Amino acid sequence: MDEAKKKDILSRLNQAGKNTLNETLDIVYTDVSDDFLSATMPVTSRVHQPYGILHGGASCVLAETLGSCLSLIHVDPAKYVPVGTNINSNHLRAKRDGVITGTATFIRKGNTMHVSQIEIRDEKGHLINHTTMTNNIIPVGKV
Template identity: 65%
Template sequence: MNEDRKEEILHFLNNWSEEHLAKNLGIIFTDVTEDSLTATMPVNKGVHQPFGIMHGGASCVLAETLGSCLSNVSIDQKKYYAVGTNITSNHLRSKRNGMVTGVAQFLRKGRTVHVSTIEIRDENDQLINHTTMTNNIIKK
């Protein structure tokens, strides 16, 4: 993928619409390749659960956003759209503040089914969450 196409995709993803959950959580897409997508999310009070650590749902939102968007930018969006059908998320380490980075990669990139693995890591490269997501590719 050339740099112009990469920048086009990142601009599209970061400006997809004015309001949605990913934007409300501060998720910013930072890199894309043919088979992967990367984004960051700040960890602050806005994503905490009552014990002052990142809510598992916030990790799931980052993971699902990455998995869904990876599938959608990898298909002909004029003919198809990708919808999530399964997500399995393992919360491996807590996080109180700072920044996390998620990377989605295709495990299988089929014609009608995409399976992605998403790893969310902190600034010290410690694995915070591991998620597997399945998307069905549906004809419009």
Template identity: 65%
Template structure:
């Protein structure tokens, strides 16, 4: 996807796939910084992403984090030759959230030729850290 504008990349990401888990959870890509190689998205916290105690389900946080981590890798590789797939995720749920919107930002910790490691921070509207995730993607030949 390199070489495209920020707007084109965000439009592509938000329309990618017809019926996906990211769409079910209403994940929306909101920003990409091509120079610093970061990607940001939001997800509403509402009953469909709650666990039985009425707070954000850790699995929903993992879906948001993995969606960003995988997308980040696939944006910054030559998609005509390679694709990135998640192979490991480690997620720490640090604070509960009942409603509102969470914002996640992914950035590379390491960007190699065959492996990417990223970190994803999920924050609430006040900027409080809700979740910290690290993710590994293998970069595979098409």
């Protein structure tokens, strides 16, 4: 993927996140290629659970956002819509502050179903969360 296409995709994704949960959680798409999509999210009290650590639901939001958008950039949005149908998320390590980075890659990229894995890591590269997600690829008129 050339730099111009990469910048265009990241710009469109970040713009589409305005006034959504992405903006609320400060999720920012940072890198994309033909094989992956990455985004960051700060870990602050806004995404903590009562024990002062990253809420698992916030990790799931980042993971599902990445998995859905990875599918979206690999379909023709005038013809198809990726619809999440399953998510399995494993919370592996606590995180109190800093920034986490999620990276989504395909396990399977079919015509009617995409399965992706999302790894969320901290600044030191520690695996915080591992998620798998399934998207059904639905014709636009069928949603």
